Amino acid sequence: MVDVDEIDSKDAMCLALLKRPELGVTFTKFHCWTLTQFSKCVFLDADTLVLCNVDELFDREELSAAPDSGWPDCFNSGVFVFRPSLKTFNLLLQFANECGSFDGGDQGLLNNFFSNWATTDISKHLPFLYNMSSSAVYTYAPAFRYFGKDAKIVHFLGSTKPWNYKYNPQTKTITEDGSASVSESQLFLNFAVEMYSSTILPLLKKVQESYELALRKEKPDLSENQIEFEGALISSHPLSTSVNTEYVIETTVDSCGESPLLLVTKREAVVLFQQPVQKVESTIDITVAEPCQSSTLPNVQPGLQHTVEMVGTSLYSDICEKKNTQEEVTSSVSELSIQPEPDPPSAEDQRRKWEEGHIDYLGKDAFENIQKKLDSFLL
Ligand SMILES: O=c1ccn([C@@H]2O[C@H](COP(=O)(O)OP(=O)(O)O[C@H]3O[C@H](CO)[C@@H](O)[C@H](O)[C@H]3O)[C@@H](O)[C@H]2O)c(=O)[nH]1
């Protein structure tokens, strides 16, 4: 991540005409030309969604971009291929000072700066599929229906952004945050919000979780060391958590809701193995009968004994202080852990899990299934 200073066109008049007063700061985009550690880059607006590998964009030259759907002789500056160069960066700043932007945002300026885009070299015209905007569905619905399924990058341009809406898959309606239901005839908005909710939001949550996990690694907070593992019901109360190791140890019950298990996971939530709780000491030896799923850790083998250090946590030491015998500890563990086996998750539950970032990447939430869902909107 590179921190940059904000550059604002401060062109209130043009931005008012555009009805987007907030877009003066898009001049900040020009900083991308300072990324001179790279020979070529692709700029993507924060409101774009890449649907498949688009590496071939790097075969294009500066400045390649797709036509803007509002004025196709201009390119849209939400997706463009460029070559970082301090010289270009300085020329852009100079141009901004001397000429400004005809729309108050970066797009107007970049179109004037790269003014031969429209006429000189057709290879610099990216197919619309690389910057498919929401407006396509209103302005040319048959084309959207015919070509839309091949979209590679979707751009939620305009003041209507999907993250300001909630989508109800049951009623297929969308609601603007804090206001009334939005007309269902706004097909693209429906599509956009649904796509955002089912793909972007979970990813954002995932990123946030990884970030929080990384922070916890630096400064372990034992009460938060709880990891949910699909299929198994994991206690919300960790029995114990190793502090200065890479392991997280929790109590759980197996998927049949039977004996309490000790679940040992790597901090990155890779499940190593499960073992019925038999011993609770400061150090436990665990013989791995069978890894409960293919482990990515080469040193954990079935049949081998592994010693896991259990550095006491509040709950673990509480239990040990209150109840000294192993049986009592075990029964206490089962009290804490055993939960009834849940009914199969409803569509609503599945959606909530998605939104909470619990994603079954290898199962029902695999990319192919998401792709099918996207296709169902487009076909
Ligand atoms: O407060 C802001 C506002 C914008 N951006 C960035 O600037 C981009 C442009 O804003 P956006 O709301 O996406 O604008 P669009 O609705 O896409 O409007 C059009 O007009 C803009 C101004 O010229 C161009 O930047 C866009 O590429 C073009 O699609 C965003 O995606 C962000 O990457 C920020 O980071 N912070």
Ligand SMILES: [Mn+2]
């Ligand atoms: Mn945009």
